[in-house]
Amino acid sequence: MRQQVKLYKIKGNPNNPRxxxxxxxxxxxxxxxxxPEMLKLRPIVVDEExxxxxxxxxxxxxxEAGLKEVWIEIAEGLTKExxxxxxxxxxxxxxxxxxxxxxxxWDSTKLEDWGLDVWQNPDDKIDEAEEGExxxxxxxxxxxxxxxxxxxxxEPNSEEWEQLKEDLKLGIVRKxxxxxxxxxxxxxxxxxxxxxxxxxxxxxRNSKYQYKQFYKNVIGIPKEIKGITPTRNWILKNCNHERxxxxxxxxxxxxxxxxxxxxxxxxxxxxxDFWLNEFNKFFDMCIQLEYKxxxxxxxxxxxxxxxxxxxxxxxxxxxxxxxxxxxxxxxFDEEYTVKEDYELCLRHIKDKxxxxxxxxxxxxxxxxxxxxxxxxxxxxxxxxxCIKKLIKQYPGMVASAKRTNNEFAIKLAV
Numbered sequence: 001m002r003q004q005v006k007l008y009k010i011k012g013n014p015n016n017p018r019x020x021x022x023x024x025x026x027x028x029x030x031x032x033x034x035x036p037e038m039l040k041l042r043p044i045v046v047d048e049e050x051x052x053x054x055x056x057x058x059x060x061x062x063x064e065a066g067l068k069e070v071w072i073e074i075a076e077g078l079t080k081e082x083x084x085x086x087x088x089x090x091x092x093x094x095x096x097x098x099x100x101x102x103x104x105x106w107d108s109t110k111l112e113d114w115g116l117d118v119w120q121n122p123d124d125k126i127d128e129a130e131e132g133e134x135x136x137x138x139x140x141x142x143x144x145x146x147x148x149x150x151x152x153x154x155e156p157n158s159e160e161w162e163q164l165k166e167d168l169k170l171g172i173v174r175k176x177x178x179x180x181x182x183x184x185x186x187x188x189x190x191x192x193x194x195x196x197x198x199x200x201x202x203x204x205r206n207s208k209y210q211y212k213q214f215y216k217n218v219i220g221i222p223k224e225i226k227g228i229t230p231t232r233n234w235i236l237k238n239c240n241h242e243r244x245x246x247x248x249x250x251x252x253x254x255x256x257x258x259x260x261x262x263x264x265x266x267x268x269x270x271x272x273d274f275w276l277n278e279f280n281k282f283f284d285m286c287i288q289l290e291y292k293x294x295x296x297x298x299x300x301x302x303x304x305x306x307x308x309x310x311x312x313x314x315x316x317x318x319x320x321x322x323x324x325x326x327x328x329x330x331x332f333d334e335e336y337t338v339k340e341d342y343e344l345c346l347r348h349i350k351d352k353x354x355x356x357x358x359x360x361x362x363x364x365x366x367x368x369x370x371x372x373x374x375x376x377x378x379x380x381x382x383x384x385x386c387i388k389k390l391i392k393q394y395p396g397m398v399a400s401a402k403r404t405n406n407e408f409a410i411k412l413a414v
Contacts (some may be wrong), residue, residue, distance in 0.1 A: 001074045001175065002043055007063055009050055010072065016056040028061040033056045043071035045090070048380065053083055054090035149192075164179030169191065229340040232319065232332045239326060243283045251358040266362075278361065282323055286356050292330050293348050294323040294356035296363045314412055316345045321363040339386040342410055348393045349412075 020028070032039065033205035039062065044055030052073055062070050078086065153159035164170075196298060226235050233324045236244060255268040255273070269275070282294040295317020317323075324330065330348065348355050356364045386403045388412065401412035 001076070002073050003073060003074070003317035004069050005050075006069055007059070007067065010044065010046060010059055011049070013052045013053045013087070014172065015053070015345065018056045025057070025061060025064075029064045030273065031060050032058070032065045032067070036065075039067075040071045043073045045073045045075055045086070047075055047078065047083060053078075053086050056147070111330060119412060168198070183330060187276055225299075227330045228319070228338055229334045229336055232340065233334065236324065236326050236331060237332070242326050243280070244324045244326040245279050246319055246322045246324070248365045250365050254361075254363045256361050279323060280356075282356060282358060283325065286323070286325060289354075289356060291315050291348070291352055291356050292325040293345060294358060295345075296358045296361050297319045310358070310360035312359055314349065315357035316342055316412070317355055317357060318342075320365045336386050336389065337385055338412075339390060343386075343390060343393070346397055348388065350394065350397070367387070 012127070039058065044058055045053045047053055050072075075083075075086070135291075138357060154164055170190045173188065203255065219238075221231055221234060225231055232246065237288065243373070253266070253268055254270070255266060258265045258267055286292060286294055295315075298318050298320055322341060333343050334340075336343050343356055387398075388411070391398045397413055399411040402412050
């Protein structure tokens with residue numbers, strides 16, 4: 001039975017398995033404001049108790065749009081099992097969009113306004129192009145013999161399909177033809193990637209799964225945690241161990257320097273047990289010194305590694321290899337988007353008189369080179385701003401901030 005009722009009489013279903021992202025919710029609200037008659041043509045479905053079986057998001061959006069009443073359809077006589085079945089089936093799409101037709105025969109701007117993900121508006125680019133002008137859309141890749149390939153199959157309009165499009169950054173490409181007016185001038189969704197393109201995306205987005213090939217206990221950082229400083233704090237707050245070691249995964253070389261009368265030799269060490277034993281030694285030393293932080297030299301040169309002066313106490317521990325006694329006393333200052341490790345060390349030195357700087361070993365990384373991490377947002381201006389903040393926050397402790405290679409080298413004045 002279809003009727004119009006006040007919004008407050010309808011009960012949202014707490015067991016609704018569907019969610020809606022913020023951007024799509026805004027589009028739904030906009031759609032209801034512009035076309036409220038749609039709610040009469042597709043009413044919210046409720047049971048005899050006015051509990052929603054289909055239309056939870058439409059109810060929420062109707063409230064946001066300022067509506068006082070909506071149309072409902074009361075489903076009577078359904079069993080508990082039938083209600084559960086309806087809730088799921090009402091949200092299952094059995095059909096599949098014909099993306100070629102949508103891209104070539106529909107206005108993509110309107111499609112996006114109506115809530116369909118189209119990524120970009122290829123029609124605009126085609127319409128704006130002058131006669132004979134090349135269009136900027138990339139050419140789609142073609143599967144031609146003797147190419148090898150695999151296929152990934154998803155259910156139409158499913159969550160996994162939406163996630164796959166997002167993960168692989170699929171966009172709109174040209175199927176054929178290069179000029180406006182060509183008989184082959186059509187656009188479609190990108191469906192073919194080279195292995196190198198996929199490998200790059202996979203490495204950036206799915207490092208957790210790569211690590212799981214070697215270690216079982218791998219926990220991924222939640223997507224909402226952005227930036228190196230919040231990431232470090234999330235690790236400290238969610239790790240159940242008192243001894244935490246933070247390591248960059250882009251290690252270049254690690255080991256120790258051996259001096260003799262004639263030359264200097266770098267001895268590389270890859271043995272995992274060796275490093276674990278050394279790390280535990282450093283934690284034991286910190287407890288004796290009443291320190292909470294230790295770090296290893298991040299350069300393999302003889303100027304930075306001292307076998308005859310194995311420890312320094314007025315120095316820095318860089319986040320690329322840093323040990324922290326995780327008892328809740330020290331966290332990183334999230335006002336620092338970079339140089340957060342320097343700030344933590346300065347604070348620790350100010351509080352406790354020093355840190356444990358290990359100089360008979362080295363752990364060298366590829367800074368500013370590999371994809372991901374701080375490289376994606378670190379700039380010279382951001383570095384300079386954080387250094388100025390360090391100098392202001394710790395007057396008399398920062399001696400210099402000289403730029404070397406791609407980074408700023410900061411020296412202590414203590």
